[in-house]
Amino acid sequence: MFRQNPNLIQPPLTPLSTSRPPLFLIHDGGGTIFSYYCLSDLHRPVYGIFNPCYSTKSTFEGGIPEMAKTYLNFIIETLFGDDQCDGKVSSPPKRDAGKELSRERDLILGGWSLGGMVSLEVSRQVLDFNAAEVAQAVKTGKKAKKLNVLGIIMIDSMNPDQASFPHNVKIANPNATKMQWGPHTKPETKEAVLRCFHEARRMLAFWELPTWPPVADADGDGTIRTSPMGPPPVVLLKAKENVPLQEPQEDEEEVSRTDVHRGDGQLGWGSYHEGMVRKVIEVEGHHFNLFTEERRAEQVTRGDFGGSWSADNGHEEESSLEVKGGEREEEDGDHEGKMKWRKEGDLRGAREKA
Numbered sequence: 001m002f003r004q005n006p007n008l009i010q011p012p013l014t015p016l017s018t019s020r021p022p023l024f025l026i027h028d029g030g031g032t033i034f035s036y037y038c039l040s041d042l043h044r045p046v047y048g049i050f051n052p053c054y055s056t057k058s059t060f061e062g063g064i065p066e067m068a069k070t071y072l073n074f075i076i077e078t079l080f081g082d083d084q085c086d087g088k089v090s091s092p093p094k095r096d097a098g099k100e101l102s103r104e105r106d107l108i109l110g111g112w113s114l115g116g117m118v119s120l121e122v123s124r125q126v127l128d129f130n131a132a133e134v135a136q137a138v139k140t141g142k143k144a145k146k147l148n149v150l151g152i153i154m155i156d157s158m159n160p161d162q163a164s165f166p167h168n169v170k171i172a173n174p175n176a177t178k179m180q181w182g183p184h185t186k187p188e189t190k191e192a193v194l195r196c197f198h199e200a201r202r203m204l205a206f207w208e209l210p211t212w213p214p215v216a217d218a219d220g221d222g223t224i225r226t227s228p229m230g231p232p233p234v235v236l237l238k239a240k241e242n243v244p245l246q247e248p249q250e251d252e253e254e255v256s257r258t259d260v261h262r263g264d265g266q267l268g269w270g271s272y273h274e275g276m277v278r279k280v281i282e283v284e285g286h287h288f289n290l291f292t293e294e295r296r297a298e299q300v301t302r303g304d305f306g307g308s309w310s311a312d313n314g315h316e317e318e319s320s321l322e323v324k325g326g327e328r329e330e331e332d333g334d335h336e337g338k339m340k341w342r343k344e345g346d347l348r349g350a351r352e353k354a
Helices: 014-018 033-039 063-080 115-138 185-206 296-303 343-353
Strands: 007-010 025-026 046-049 104-112 146-157 213-217 226-230 236-240 277-283 321-324 328-329
Touching: 025 063, 025 115, 033 046, 046 063, 063 115, 063 146, 063 185, 104 115, 115 146, 185 213, 277 296
Parallel strands: 025 046, 025 104, 104 146, 146 236, 236 277
Antiparallel strands: 007 046, 213 226, 321 328
């Protein structure tokens, strides 16, 4: 596995990409970030967070919240450390009205499958981090650090809460899911990935989806009302097909656990928080092969990786990368008309580092 976590997958190569909020992509259930090397240039710093337990065989005893806390600490260290230290690149510091350097950073979270779910937990813990920083600033007089999660990119991440599952869904045995391995995948790699998948299922089984604190607001007559803050806006990339099973099941209606919400346009997230999913982009293929072919990975890249969120004020705005009819329309003159597939050498190099 990589030596540095997060691993800088796409360093910014232009002043424009350097100025854009970084994207942190969290690993899938298998614990690795190799698939994110299949993405074309996203014109912003892109980091991958891999599962540190992948090689150590340890576990997150505290489940998803403990995993999220660990990853949030990785992000804090990356964004508030020396901008050029160890190859790390942070989003540029903001300036307040007094022209003093601000300790505020914008970022976008996301990930494939489990990665999108963990991003939601990280986003909730960011609120606690910001509150703790304010409290500490009051005591010490130092300027508080602040993180702004502009949005979340979920790559076929479903709502894992079993209470949200359709009442008539029939879930196949996990062993029936057809895993796809490369021709040169080592036995120890398969073992590590399967171990991480097993641990992910264990953690999700008792994970309680995060709740969001109320926000006080005053009506025109001065009446104070509270309303839920809600999670950051989500762009959901949704696979069109069900995962094929290893062999015909006793019940033909059985599906992989990844497909229990396949028939729902928002993969079950509407029952969690209405309005959280702002945009859904359907992608050819099924849950496990979204990155296995150039055509499919290109479709994933065409998904809205941060285009819907402003780098300046954190509010949603029209994307500069609109997806219409499967084609990409450019507005930024600095972008090439077509994103190019990353060379095989880039992906091979990533694997050689592991």
